Amino acid sequence: MDQIRVGVIGTGYWGPNLLRNLHYLPDSEVVAVADKRDERLDHVRSLYSCLETTNDYRDFFDMGIQAVVIATPPATHYKIAMDCLQHGLHTFVEKPLTLDSAQGQEMVEYAESHGLVLMVGHTFEYNPAVRKVKELIDSGEIGDILYIDAVRVNLGLFQRDLDVLWDLAPHDLSILHYLIGQDPISIKADGGANIFEGKTDVAYMHLEFPGNILAHVHVSWLDPSKVRKITIVGSKKMLIYDDLENLEKIKIYDKGVEKLPYTDSFGDFQCSYRYGDVTAPYIHFTEPLRIECQHFVDCIKNGDRPLSDGRSGLRIVRLLEAAERSLACHGERQMYESAPLSSVAEQAAK
Amino acid sequence: MDQIRVGVIGTGYWGPNLLRNLHYLPDSEVVAVADKRDERLDHVRSLYSCLETTNDYRDFFDMGIQAVVIATPPATHYKIAMDCLQHGLHTFVEKPLTLDSAQGQEMVEYAESHGLVLMVGHTFEYNPAVRKVKELIDSGEIGDILYIDAVRVNLGLFQRDLDVLWDLAPHDLSILHYLIGQDPISIKADGGANIFEGKTDVAYMHLEFPGNILAHVHVSWLDPSKVRKITIVGSKKMLIYDDLENLEKIKIYDKGVEKLPYTDSFGDFQCSYRYGDVTAPYIHFTEPLRIECQHFVDCIKNGDRPLSDGRSGLRIVRLLEAAERSLACHGERQMYESAPLSSVAEQAAK
């Protein structure tokens, strides 16, 4: 089969990285790039002189393009993505899929009922380190997951149409779902808007998952040090994934506490501690974005559902909406419910 | 004035440290030590052969002792401390003051109305690094406190009559009150009991303080790495106090985000980032316990109220009780109310 003809929409902060990777992939050919800003298009042409460029992505519809990659501001995702889907294009949308779950559901249903690939850019699901963590969990080496603590903070760029929840949390929420493999039962969020009224810049989320698994996520745009760390406490071992470490990104601690069988007449509890080796498994690192772009192209070619498909993107949007509701009422617990997708889509999704 | 004659009750994990420090202080003389366990008393005698030892602290009452230091299991604090107070002894109790605020209130009222010193071992209020942080805040160098994030985790000893909340959180809660200088408005707690049914071993607390200051505390007995870190984000600068650092315990980051006055017709927000030097102020370190013990002796000699007096101990107990209530109902927000101390005590407290 020939190369997939791709168009890239939006070349601001993230778009150029998607463009670069799609440009290199043997299976895809970036045919054109769209951005409202001429200076961005000039920049793109200086790098890839053979590319078509336009201020209006709708020009793509006459270019024999099969797929689009959308890296525009989140508020515009829905309109642009629906337009592309309705023109029969397979569509990749950067995270968050959209800022409104109703819109997200419409996108998912349309794509599924029309046999189009809809994928969202949950990059970390394509990160070799995260995949190694998943592997360690699935192998049973960690034992049952007791709880997961995630921290993603630094002095961060304040986004115009996002707050820290919508900007940073999608990463951790998608990682949590990827690792645990189930939808959460409930979510709570507390936080503060310290710099701009109503714009949350620090937040703490607390999630409950089936099997009594707890997860806590701390995101902040207002922290002196940059931290990207996930701690997983299992019944057998403990693990820390530090994304800022160059070589020892994952450390497995052969540590734990074991409950001893009931012993004395007073029913006192007894436990034993295990302190063992610490191991940092070697990870062969490849750029996650490369793997992600390849996956998008493969799904189009083979008619597969992406790992981070529209439903996955929708899940995160609904979780963030629940978190916002919680934030609005002093962190009151919100139950999570998955989107009521129409049976048509259900069928198609099979 | 002569040396204060002190008796030490309980020589398990912490008692020996108090004993050692009181032994060295020129202003105090440790006259006797009490512990139910003979082997502990043997050990103490092997170190301090001139000490009287007994299995029953009540023997102290005939030894012309003026003050006692109680480092027994928390569940026994109330009974022993009240007994000592009623025998007219100035009393130091390890944290937590007690496990029941009603008992704590009784202790405070008795001590205050009888002019006895009642002090609780909130060690960190006597830690030179914490005091340096306090100094930096009070000097205005950090600006207004926006939020404080505290983490105190490691693979910790499971206590028999405490959970992780009562074991570790008193440190952070007393530090927060010391630094902010006000009572919190509300507290919430989420957590899990992963090893023993009903015994919380990981907890996340969220507090609101006057002036819209948020604080978050994460404590755990089930973490692979040991962390003792407090991050303070101020309106001018940011600060990290890492108690495990030997030399650079405090780092001040001249970093921040400033809201610009100008906002354009679309009501866009504007902000500027400040990235500056990082400074680790030199701290002349003295053993906090030494300072704490000296303070206890000084208060007795000068009739002063200790920095960490009974009321301070009671405040933490009431906060922990509120946290427990919250924990019992999915982290529901609990308002904090200070103890309704009788006017008698109030008078005395003047």
Add this chain to the structure above:
Amino acid sequence: MDQIRVGVIGTGYWGPNLLRNLHYLPDSEVVAVADKRDERLDHVRSLYSCLETTNDYRDFFDMGIQAVVIATPPATHYKIAMDCLQHGLHTFVEKPLTLDSAQGQEMVEYAESHGLVLMVGHTFEYNPAVRKVKELIDSGEIGDILYIDAVRVNLGLFQRDLDVLWDLAPHDLSILHYLIGQDPISIKADGGANIFEGKTDVAYMHLEFPGNILAHVHVSWLDPSKVRKITIVGSKKMLIYDDLENLEKIKIYDKGVEKLPYTDSFGDFQCSYRYGDVTAPYIHFTEPLRIECQHFVDCIKNGDRPLSDGRSGLRIVRLLEAAERSLACHGERQMYESAPLSSVAEQAAK
């Protein structure tokens, strides 16, 4: 003045970085690229489709090119650079300038006597962090330099025509000269060839500079951890430059030992220690290569001598030759003598 028309020779490991930077500079235009390997040229064309490419750099001589950048294997530097100089081209050569000082001297003399710019790629002299260190030294804040300790180790790529001395040491030797501002008096080198007979893969160098300044350099291709650290001990303060640190690349320690005036009758020495703050100055980081390429272009336009000119490159070559002689006789001390440049060159150099 128009853009400088540049040709790039060699697009292996380092060439593409020079190409990228020269491509972006408004003052220069990369006209053509030469490499013997077609696959490399294909790769370059895929990135910069408008570029001329050739297997033979001599084609440049008919392209109206004014300057060349040579990033070929060191053994070929001399032949190619002389050829370009003789065709009147300003020449930039990657470090080391050459593997033989006689050749280096010839290059310098030719360039200087013909008014051509000859520059060598001592990148660290254009590194904002190194420049900050220089600034701190020149400001007197550190006091007199007592000694400098440099470590540059990791599990490194074994080069075909270089050993670790010629591969890594040029960085540290050029940094030392840049910071101290004088030629060394002597150099010694010890080391080992652990993997390939006669190919040094770990080396320790010891240099003496005027003013009784000592410097020690440790380079290795066989170390488990990557280290890029320079410690400068001054009479007033101490400083560590850690190139692998993202934010706190430079730490200034207000620490020192001071000799007290002679005091007692026994003439015992007395000293006092100073322990003070640690400060990490904020460094506005720009890609050193960008600054370096801009400097090359500026020197051509303004007829200036580059900071890292041919003489600078020659100095390092002569130092490495002396180090090799020392290595050959158990680290015997070798005096350093600067190259006896012909008066013609001297004149021109004025």
Add this chain to the structure above:
Amino acid sequence: MDQIRVGVIGTGYWGPNLLRNLHYLPDSEVVAVADKRDERLDHVRSLYSCLETTNDYRDFFDMGIQAVVIATPPATHYKIAMDCLQHGLHTFVEKPLTLDSAQGQEMVEYAESHGLVLMVGHTFEYNPAVRKVKELIDSGEIGDILYIDAVRVNLGLFQRDLDVLWDLAPHDLSILHYLIGQDPISIKADGGANIFEGKTDVAYMHLEFPGNILAHVHVSWLDPSKVRKITIVGSKKMLIYDDLENLEKIKIYDKGVEKLPYTDSFGDFQCSYRYGDVTAPYIHFTEPLRIECQHFVDCIKNGDRPLSDGRSGLRIVRLLEAAERSLACHGERQMYESAPLSSVAEQAAK
């Protein structure tokens, strides 16, 4: 057999630690302590009221003491130790054994020919982490040792009768001998006396061992950061022992370079790199001094030769003398020769 009756001479910086450990050992009884300074003896009595104290260690000779532990200034070791040996006492001397190898030899010969235990305080040979490293080497896991790099630096106390070589290097030199198990062939030293004329405060040593093993030791009293690190590069794996790490003191890197047999017609070398897991083996840590003191007592009881016997102490003294000679002539290489011990001693040593 009864407890060994021990006397401790010198209670300055290190003596109290030896005293504390010998005090706790069930197999030894500290009978008396000697120090010229009354205030030190007062301090000791405040801790161990049952001890005899004296200003003159010779009083020990009438106290039925069997062994002495000498922690006085090194310059006094010889005189005191010989006196004790001549009074038939088993003798433990802090490192360095003495400052003059002729004296050291006399001590060794006397002790060996009179069947007395003479032990020197090379503490690291009793350090569980160092022993773990030894175990890893002996097991063959690391492969052949290629080279060892040791760094022991910080802003250190200037000793009155020692320079940094005699103060810090004995640790690394004894560790090197312990790990490699052979005498070095040669030693070289370079360094500087930056604060006091003639008192070396920074030094670099380079040693050659049989089997083409190189070792480099960097010691300094003038460094901003405290470092205690030993890197061992083996033919199979690499290892770092960082004594300042609390939990991961030893890290084993499954990394290496392998020479491939195949070399093509041009005689090019070929190698492959191995990057694998990093493992930090769990070490059950016990105070090295406790193990060391127990060993001294055991050797007396069982008539064994201590691991760090007089010969071991003498070896280090001779190495340091050679290093000093090298330092005096610009780091000229000095061959190492072991002490020519008299046959009598040799016999006894059997």
